[in-house]
Amino acid sequence: MPLPRRASLASARRGLLPVALTLSALVALTGCTAATTAVVSVPAPTDVSQLSDDDGYIPEGTSLTLDSELPAIQRLDPQLLEALRAADRTAVDEHGTTITIVDGWRSLRYQEYLFEQAVQKYGSEHEAERWAKRGADSSHVSGHAVDIGTADAMDFLNRFGSEWGICQIYANEAWHFELATSPGGECPQMQADGRG
Numbered sequence: 289m290p291l292p293r294r295a296s297l298a299s300a301r302r303g304l305l306p307v308a309l310t311l312s313a314l315v316a317l318t319g320c321t322a323a324t325t326a327v328v329s330v331p332a333p334t335d336v337s338q339l340s341d342d343d344g345y346i347p348e349g350t351s352l353t354l355d356s357e358l359p360a361i362q363r364l365d366p367q368l369l370e371a372l373r374a375a376d377r378t379a380v381d382e383h384g385t386t387i388t389i390v391d392g393w394r395s396l397r398y399q400e401y402l403f404e405q406a407v408q409k410y411g412s413e414h415e416a417e418r419w420a421k422r423g424a425d426s427s428h429v430s431g432h433a434v435d436i437g438t439a440d441a442m443d444f445l446n447r448f449g450s451e452w453g454i455c456q457i458y459a460n461e462a463w464h465f466e467l468a469t470s471p472g473g474e475c476p477q478m479q480a481d482g483r484g
């Protein structure tokens with residue numbers, strides 16, 4: 289069965305639109321959502337050229353191994369990274385497959401960039417939310433999610449990932465995995481998409 293590709297977000301990344309973002313998400317992060325109506329404006333990237341390794345940006349068509357020193361890997365939740373590395377050892381030894389990552393930890397500004405690109409592509413914030421989370425809501429920003437680089441590795445994690453607690457979360461994102469059960473446990477039922 290052919291696996292869905294990451295074409296949707298990948299092509300969204302190519303679109304360019306100058307926008308000044310209002311990060312109400314930052315207000316939520318400060319924990320004073322009800323106490324203030326203030327919003328914080330920050331300049332958001334409008335082009336991939338404004339993103340770097342420090343944003344967790346991994347250029348399209350490239351991927352990282354789990355021993356990379358780059359922030360996209362190093363700023364992952366340590367438990368998730370440890371589980372992925374253990375899974376990778378088995379994938380390599382027993383299945384001849386290496387787990388590579390096309391998206392790992394992302395900065396808030398990178399996530400907001402992706403969300404805005406998705407809004408442009410899908411025409412509304414509501415539709416975009418099926419494919420990209422707003423900055424502070426994204427498990428990539430907190431370092432609790434990775435997007436896997438190859439169909440073989442996705443297949444491996446789908447079949448065996450729960451041995452390390454690693455699960456696919458969204459039915460429409462075959463590449464996106466998080467720690468979602470205890471090692472050897474059962475993965476929770478997938479949500480239909482990122483809105484769930």
Ligand SMILES: [Zn+2]
Pocket residue numbers: 391428433434435463464465
């Ligand atoms: Zn993801």
